Amino acid sequence: MPVNSKPYLYAIAFLLVTFGLYNYVVYTTESYIAVEKLSxxxxxxxxxxxxxxxxxxxxxxxxxxxxxxxxxxxxxxxxxxxxxxxxxxxxxxxxxxxxxxxxxxxxxxxxxxxxxxxTGIYPNYDAKIEATGWVKLKYRNE
Ligand code: HEC
The missing domain is CATH 1.10.760.10 (Cytochrome c-like domain)
Known part of the structure; x- marks a missing residue:
């Protein structure tokens, strides 16, 4: 056992809190499109x-x-x-x-x-490679 393990505990607590906040932001902001429910x-x-x-x-x-x-x-x-x-x-x-x-x-x-x-098109060939290197797909509901 290290003599003083508190810094590790703080680091872990910090990471857990950050992870929680990250998830909260990702799943509550508008850009997150919830899956449409089936009738x-x-x-x-x-x-x-x-x-x-x-x-x-x-x-x-x-x-x-x-x-x-x-x-x-x-x-x-x-x-x-x-x-x-x-x-x-x-x-x-x-x-x-x-x-x-x-x-x-x-x-x-x-x-x-x-x-x-x-929900979309398969196979989706309507894709463009942007200057940033990301591939942008055109979706049906856009
Ligand atoms: C044992 C394999 C098999 C199973 C199980 C099966 N299918 Fe098929 N199905 C085929 C094949 C092979 C074709 C293509 C026939 C052709 O075009 O000559 C086909 C064609 C179709 C088509 C036409 C698709 C197109 O684009 O032309 C539809 C719709 C379809 N099946 C729906 C279903 C559904 C719904 C089920 C389940 C209830 C089902 N099939 C189960 C083999 C299967």
Missing amino acids: PQAVKGQQLFQSNRCWSCHQLYGLGGYLGPDLTNVFSDEKKGPLYIKAFLNSGVKSMPQFNFNEEEKEAIVAYLKQVDE
Whole structure:
């Protein structure tokens, strides 16, 4: 034991207080954009998405299985959209099983994919390298 350990205690206390203040500032200032909450219908859709293992073949934001395509923006894609999504759920394709969802369940999955779609674009190629060296992405809600 050092004869006088107090300076260390002060240093640790100082670091803890600074860390606390830092977190307070980061999470309460306006620049912190809280994640938008899913509607109850979209939550149901998310549960169906998980319990039916859509993840094993599909990705959202590039994460997931790779047998099927990424579904991040399938809702707003001009050539796709809600009816298109439902058509896939109704009939399936060669490597995608047919799901026997009722209308309410299909609506819930569409609502989930709609809210996912609103969060951004994937893959996002609309990026610029600024003079500072940081990469600036253009987001959907800007
Ligand atoms: C066993 C793998 C598998 C599972 C599980 C699966 N899919 Fe698919 N899905 C695919 C494949 C492969 C395609 C691409 C078919 C094609 O384009 O020929 C596809 C296509 C789609 C499409 C059309 C996408 C586009 O951009 O054209 C949607 C929407 C979709 N799936 C939704 C779902 C949902 C929702 C679930 C869960 C309820 C699900 N899939 C589960 C394999 C799967």
